[in-house]
Amino acid sequence: MGTLDGRRAIVTGGASGIGRATAAVLAGAGAAVCVVDLDLAGAEAVAAAIRERGGRAIAMRADVTRDADCRAAVERALDAFGGLDTLVNCAGVIRRANAVDLAEADWDRVMDVNAKSVYLMAHHAVPHLAAVGGGAIVNIGSGWGLKGGPDALAYCASKGAVVNMTRAMAIDHGPQGIRVTCVAPGDTDTPMLRAEARQLGVDEAAFLAESAERPLARLGTPDDIAQAVLYLVSDAAAWVTGTTLVVDGGGIA
Numbered sequence: 001m002g003t004l005d006g007r008r009a010i011v012t013g014g015a016s017g018i019g020r021a022t023a024a025v026l027a028g029a030g031a032a033v034c035v036v037d038l039d040l041a042g043a044e045a046v047a048a049a050i051r052e053r054g055g056r057a058i059a060m061r062a063d064v065t066r067d068a069d070c071r072a073a074v075e076r077a078l079d080a081f082g083g084l085d086t087l088v089n090c091a092g093v094i095r096r097a098n099a100v101d102l103a104e105a106d107w108d109r110v111m112d113v114n115a116k117s118v119y120l121m122a123h124h125a126v127p128h129l130a131a132v133g134g135g136a137i138v139n140i141g142s143g144w145g146l147k148g149g150p151d152a153l154a155y156c157a158s159k160g161a162v163v164n165m166t167r168a169m170a171i172d173h174g175p176q177g178i179r180v181t182c183v184a185p186g187d188t189d190t191p192m193l194r195a196e197a198r199q200l201g202v203d204e205a206a207f208l209a210e211s212a213e214r215p216l217a218r219l220g221t222p223d224d225i226a227q228a229v230l231y232l233v234s235d236a237a238a239w240v241t242g243t244t245l246v247v248d249g250g251g252i253a
């Protein structure tokens with residue numbers, strides 16, 4: 001028996017990094033998982049790997065900045081699993097630039113992927129979570145939603161929004177039995193972190209080494225973050241809502 005037996009979950013951004021690990025961990029705990037991503041081939045590979053291990057998973061291509069795609073992703077999960085009780089909003093992008101250097105289109109993209117998507121996915125998913133008596137939503141924020149960081153204006157804005165949207169949604173939907181929480185990862189070894197080195201034009205190895213400088217003296221792994229998500233969606237967190245759990249090796253301690 002897994003702790004999530006019988007649960008039906010959507011994980012956005014599930015083709016890579018933290019989303020991929022989260023899909024695998026939730027499926028390993030017994031949940032049926034709909035892996036949603038722009039990258040359909042990547043999402044299908046994640047779902048196939050879950051099925052090979054005896055789990056239940058499907059893949060769905062969606063751009064989570066688009067209302068119609070978010071609606072379709074929720075409908076796909078409902079069709080496949082017969083209901084929905086768990087949503088992990090993990091899709092994200094970063095543009096390393098300050099206010100002077102940031103292009104308007106990049107501001108819009110970062111805000112749309114990181115923040116607007118949380119609204120759109122909840123817009124379509126919450127009525128179905130409510131219909132089955134409640135559930136759990138976990139939004140993936142960032143330490144930079146709780147403090148500022150250099151050359152990441154839009155990203156900091158978007159993740160600050162995610163932290164406070166989590167609180168607002170917890171207030172709105174608690175009475176429907178829906179818990180809404182946030183995980184704020186520190187630097188975690190994923191393609192996004194390596195892309196930051198390229199955007200900043202710095203040596204990747206040096207950037208990763210500097211990113212590992214924190215009390216626990218290493219980068220996070222995607223599984224470090226996925227285990228926190230597992231706790232927050234599980235019944236072990238039955239009285240936890242509106243909160244942001246920092247998982248960062250002490251980085252912002």
Ligand SMILES: NC(=O)c1ccc[n+]([C@@H]2O[C@H](COP(=O)([O-])OP(=O)(O)OC[C@H]3O[C@@H](n4cnc5c(N)ncnc54)[C@H](O)[C@@H]3O)[C@@H](O)[C@H]2O)c1
Binds near residue numbers: 037038113186
């Ligand atoms: N890696 C870190 O150090 C770190 C730190 C703090 C927070 N985070 C957050 O964790 C989350 C996952 O990041 P990651 O590091 O695993 O990155 P990643 O780049 O490995 O994965 C992000 C995934 O999101 C998908 N995606 C991007 N735009 C999308 C869209 N419009 N629609 C659907 N899918 C889309 C990508 O295709 C990709 O599969 C993000 O929200 C990120 O901001 C990451």
